[in-house]
Amino acid sequence: MEAVNALVLLGNYVIVPGLAYGSQLGLSALGVTLIYGVLRFSNFAHGDTMAFGAMIALLVTWLLQSMEISIAPLPTALLALPVAIAGTALLVLAFDYGVYRHFRRVKASPVVFVIASTGVMFVMQGLIRFIVGPNDRNLADGSRFIVRARDFKDAFGLNEGLAIKASQVLTLGITIVLVLWLFWFLHRTKTGKAMRAYADNEDLARLSGISPQTVVMLAWTLTAALATTAGVLYGLDKTFKPLIYFHLLLPTFAAAIVGGLGNPLGALAGGFIVAFSEIGITYAYKRFLVYILPESMEPAGLVQLLSTEYKFAVSFFILVVVLLVRPTGIFAGRSA
Amino acid sequence: MSYLVAKDLVGGYGDTTILHGCSLTADCGRISVIVGPNGAGKSTAMKAILGLVKVTAGSVVLGGKNLDGLSPQARVRRGMAIVPQVENVFPSLTVQENLEMGAYLRRDPINDTLEEIYELFPVLADMRLKTAGNLSGGQRQQLAVGRALMTKPTTVLLDEPTAGVAPIVIATLFDMIIRVAERNIAILMCEQNASQALAIADVGFVLVQGRNRHTGSGPELLANPEVRRSFLGG
Numbered sequence: 025m026e027a028v029n030a031l032v033l034l035g036n037y038v039i040v041p042g043l044a045y046g047s048q049l050g051l052s053a054l055g056v057t058l059i060y061g062v063l064r065f066s067n068f069a070h071g072d073t074m075a076f077g078a079m080i081a082l083l084v085t086w087l088l089q090s091m092e093i094s095i096a097p098l099p100t101a102l103l104a105l106p107v108a109i110a111g112t113a114l115l116v117l118a119f120d121y122g123v124y125r126h127f128r129r130v131k132a133s134p135v136v137f138v139i140a141s142t143g144v145m146f147v148m149q150g151l152i153r154f155i156v157g158p159n160d161r162n163l164a165d166g167s168r169f170i171v172r173a174r175d176f177k178d179a180f181g182l183n184e185g186l187a188i189k190a191s192q193v194l195t196l197g198i199t200i201v202l203v204l205w206l207f208w209f210l211h212r213t214k215t216g217k218a219m220r221a222y223a224d225n226e227d228l229a230r231l232s233g234i235s236p237q238t239v240v241m242l243a244w245t246l247t248a249a250l251a252t253t254a255g256v257l258y259g260l261d262k263t264f265k266p267l268i269y270f271h272l273l274l275p276t277f278a279a280a281i282v283g284g285l286g287n288p289l290g291a292l293a294g295g296f297i298v299a300f301s302e303i304g305i306t307y308a309y310k311r312f313l314v315y316i317l318p319e320s321m322e323p324a325g326l327v328q329l330l331s332t333e334y335k336f337a338v339s340f341f342i343l344v345v346v347l348l349v350r351p352t353g354i355f356a357g358r359s360a
Numbered sequence: 361m362s363y364l365v366a367k368d369l370v371g372g373y374g375d376t377t378i379l380h381g382c383s384l385t386a387d388c389g390r391i392s393v394i395v396g397p398n399g400a401g402k403s404t405a406m407k408a409i410l411g412l413v414k415v416t417a418g419s420v421v422l423g424g425k426n427l428d429g430l431s432p433q434a435r436v437r438r439g440m441a442i443v444p445q446v447e448n449v450f451p452s453l454t455v456q457e458n459l460e461m462g463a464y465l466r467r468d469p470i471n472d473t474l475e476e477i478y479e480l481f482p483v484l485a486d487m488r489l490k491t492a493g494n495l496s497g498g499q500r501q502q503l504a505v506g507r508a509l510m511t512k513p514t515t516v517l518l519d520e521p522t523a524g525v526a527p528i529v530i531a532t533l534f535d536m537i538i539r540v541a542e543r544n545i546a547i548l549m550c551e552q553n554a555s556q557a558l559a560i561a562d563v564g565f566v567l568v569q570g571r572n573r574h575t576g577s578g579p580e581l582l583a584n585p586e587v588r589r590s591f592l593g594g
Contacts, residue, residue: 214460214464217453217457217460217461218461218464220450220452220453220457221450221453221457221461223452224450224451224452224453225447225449225450225451227444227447228444228447228448228449228450229450229461230432230433231432231433231436231442231444232436232461232462232464232465232507233433233436233437233464233465234461234464
């Protein structure tokens with residue numbers, strides 16, 4: 025029974041949140057990796073693309089709530105998601121038209137693109153603060169829990185409860201559907217294959233008649249969809265706060281680089297690696313150990329490797345180690 | 361008149377002029393070979409014909425139609441295909457996907473062409489689900505040629521098809537080029553392996569510093585003492 029309690033405890037505080045956070049990071053990293061594969065630069069505005077998408081979802085949610093339209097028990101934000109994706113896609117396409125297209129034309133080096141994307145990032149941040157301000161907003165409505173900790177405890181007669189939030193299940197479900205669709209698109213459709221071909225060998229793709237303009241626009245649209253979905257799911261799971269999305273940039277890049285930049289499967293795996301490292305290292309294992317160790321060996325401290333305030337250090341550490349040891353990532357993407 | 365006629369081409373990269381009025385031809389079902397020392401402008405001439413290099417004078421006529429001013433993509437649509445020297449496949453795509461991308465511009469069903477290519481290059485048929493990055497040098501060249509043939513071109517330009525390929529495979533590759541020409545396709549290729557290439561050439565062009573130095577059938581050029589001494593190593 026002690027072992028079961030320990031397992032439930034770990035499930036509640038590490039595994040379930042890790043799966044949800046990993047999915048969100050994975051989706052986000054997929055967007056980064058797509059842009060890197062097709063346009064060959066690291067898009068620093070990606071965090072704020074997520075924030076922008078989540079912001080539109082928030083605004084549309086408010087509108088729908090005021091009109092008393094709901095799809096309860098599902099959160100209203102889900103209904104707003106398509107509108108948010110479309111809006112974000114328009115914005116990133118506008119930035120591509122106004123900023124990146126120029127640098128493609130003059131064949132600027134990747135570092136120029138990165139700096140330009142940093143500029144775009146600041147503009148986006150300003151835009152978001154201008155529209156909804158910097159504060160915390162609640163994106164979630166509908167039913168909050170699918171399994172409540174107390175119900176779980178009562179049902180199984182355990183000391184520990186397992187809580188599963190609706191947002192966590194939604195995150196996992198939507199991620200699975202979106203990722204399956206993305207891989208189907210990239211590997212089974214002519215347009216998807218053309219996109220991979222363009223990422224592989226731009227000159228030969230042009231000679232084969234693949235239009236660079238189409239591929240670039242498609243990459244931005246897909247990225248907007250992935251970023252917005254990741255942003256909305258994160259907002260539903262935690263909270264909508266513009267600065268948080270900017271902070272997600274570091275784990276997102278850690279995930280994309282661990283998996284190998286330009287490699288979609290790697291980005292997804294990277295998301296889970298970073299999420300579980302972050303949560304696993306900042307979790308206090310004391311109660312877990314109390315269950316599985318004999319009483320005499322009960323730990324005195326919290327058995328927490330790193331305080332949660334330092335969770336970003338985990339991503340940073342992963343990033344540095346991967347770049348030093350294996351710059352192409354574990355799934356051999358392009359060198360970062 | 362030949363099917364493909366490039367006449368008095370002048371051009372190069374930026375301010376550097378590499379081609380100083382060179383002329384090349386190719387005929388359906390025949391193999392034209394360009395040889396010459398390094399820097400003679402062999403590759404540049406091929407790129408000029410495809411429209412990848414800016415031409416300041418001269419003209420390119422394909423099947424009686426003038427191609428001047430057209431983009432490379434437009435020339436591909438008119439029946440030209442090129443096999444670049446390097447980076448001529450999509451390494452992370454499978455063999456089959458590479459061929460499909462070759463036919464990207466086609467709107468009609470491509471299955472028949474695919475089967476033809478697999479018949480022409482049986483080794484590709486065995487590897488159709490392997491990624492191109494895992495092919496050997498010779499297999500990769502075959503895939504590159506197969507990819508170019510997917511548009512059902514009338515003319516194929518080959519930029520040094522045997523560069524970086526194991527010597528033992530070179531004969532196989534030349535054999536394959538003959539088989540492609542037998543499908544009534546005009547072949548224009550440039551080659552470092554001059555004597556081997558001239559042996560299969562219907563027409564040979566010796567370029568020096570962007571100008572035609574010698575022109576003749578393959579055997580003629582091989583027999584020419586000056587060509588032998590200067591370019592074929594005796």
